Amino acid sequence: GAVVSQHPSWVICKSGTSVKIECRSLDFQATTMFWYRQFPKQSLMLMATSNEGSKATYEQGVEKDKFLINHASLTLSTLTVTSAHPEDSSFYICSATSSGTSGRGYNEQFFGPGTRLTVL
Amino acid sequence: AQSVTQLGSHVSVSEGALVLLRCNYSSSVPPYLFWYVQYPNQGLQLLLKYTTGATLVKGINGFEAEFKKSETSFHLTKPSAHMSDAAEYFCAVSVPGGYNKLIFGAGTRLAVHP
16 A cells, blocks of 8 residues: 655654654655644644645644745655754654545545654 | 534443444535544554445444434444554544645544453
C-alpha cells in the first residue's frame, strides 16, 4: 500500500532553535500534503495544506511565519518550526494524497507515523 | 462547514463483546466519511471509508460502519472485541473535491478488558 514516512520520529531541542521535519511519500506522487498537530489525548488539528510547487494554505490561527512549510517535490514536504518554544511541543503528523490518476484512491489520505517534538 | 461529534471519549468493553463507537456529522453537502485507528505514538491507519454507493461499509480487522443520512450518523461496530482493538479511534469527514481536507472528531479511546 501507499507509504508515508516522517523524519525524525522524535526530536528534542532547546528553546529558540529551529527544527525541520520531513514528510515523504515513498511509493506514490503526493500532489497534496497535510500537516497536523496533536496534543496529548486530543484530536488532530489541521495546520496547513500544501501543494507541490505552490505556497501552503494555513488554517486560521496557525502562524505561517512560525511554521514554515515547503512542498518542493511530489514526494517531499517539510515543516520547519522556527524559534521553537516549549508550547510548540507536540506530536506532528503529516499525510499525503494523490490525484485520481495515480490509482491510489484519490479520496484517501495516507498518514505518516508522526514526529514527537519536545522543546526544552 | 463540516463538523464531527464522537459521543463518548472513553468506551470500555469486555473481550468478545460488541464494540459500538458513535459518530455524528454535520455537512451541507453529501460528505465522505472515514474511521481511523491510532495506536500510541503512531500515525493513523484507515479502518474504512464511505464515499458513495452501499451504505454499509466493511473495513479491516472486522470493523464495519453504516452511513445513515437521515440520522447524520456513521457509527463504527465490531461484533466481537479483541484485546488488540484497544486504541484511539477517530471519525472524520471530508467534502468531495478540492483537496480532500479532513475534519476529525475528538476521538474515542477504546479499552478492552479480559
